[in-house]
Amino acid sequence: MPALKRNVSGAADRTGFEPYDGPTPKVGTYRSKITSAKVKEASTGTVGFALTCQLEAAPGSPNAQYDGYAAFPKIWLTDNEYNLAKEAAFYRAVTGKSEGSDFTVIHDEISDGGSIKKIGGVDPIGKFVLVELRSSTYEGERRL
Numbered sequence: 594m595p596a597l598k599r600n601v602s603g604a605a606d607r608t609g610f611e612p613y614d615g616p617t618p619k620v621g622t623y624r625s626k627i628t629s630a631k632v633k634e635a636s637t638g639t640v641g642f643a644l645t646c647q648l649e650a651a652p653g654s655p656n657a658q659y660d661g662y663a664a665f666p667k668i669w670l671t672d673n674e675y676n677l678a679k680e681a682a683f684y685r686a687v688t689g690k691s692e693g694s695d696f697t698v699i700h701d702e703i704s705d706g707g708s709i710k711k712i713g714g715v716d717p718i719g720k721f722v723l724v725e726l727r728s729s730t731y732e733g734e735r736r737l
Contacts, residue, residue, distance in 0.1 A: 618659040618726055618737065623648045625664060625724045627687075630717040632700045632707035633667075641669035642683070642709070646724050664724045664737070686722040688713040 629645035646664045650656035668679050684696045690713060699711040709717055726737045 613662050615661060616658055618648065618656075618662055620726055620728050620737070622723050622725045623656055623659065623664075624650055624654075624721055627717050627720050627722060628663075630709040630712075632698070632703055632709060634703055635669070639669050639671060640703075641667055643667050643707075646722065648724070649721070664726060666724055683722070684712060687717045687720050688715045 625646035625648045627644055627646050629643075631643045632640060633643045634640050644664075644666045646666060648656070648659045648662040648664065650660055668683055669676050670680060671677075681694075685691055688696065696713040697711075698709060700707055700709045711717075729736055
């Protein structure tokens, strides 16, 4: 039977993503850093972006108490007005380009994880963006 033996004694104690144990943020808009960006396909065939963003307030902001909270926004690539506006805002936030309508997204094959490498020539990982946290109820429990 195959076996895999690994020695991780030299590994760092921390990773880029750790469980959040602080206060739950309130509904609102927060500064966050993109830590993961992927192209995904829904069961309906709709393609979109799945992001992981960790809240990281500007220095001195009262929102610093929520630093590290992870948000998981999705941006579906459809032609309806709402989704197009979200998509355009995402491109502007990542690239810093306020004009233009054509953006090329370079990414791995979806079957290989779909990691986004560049958007308009810019790596999205590490970019600061604003994320709007909204409240919803799932199976009787409040979620952001």
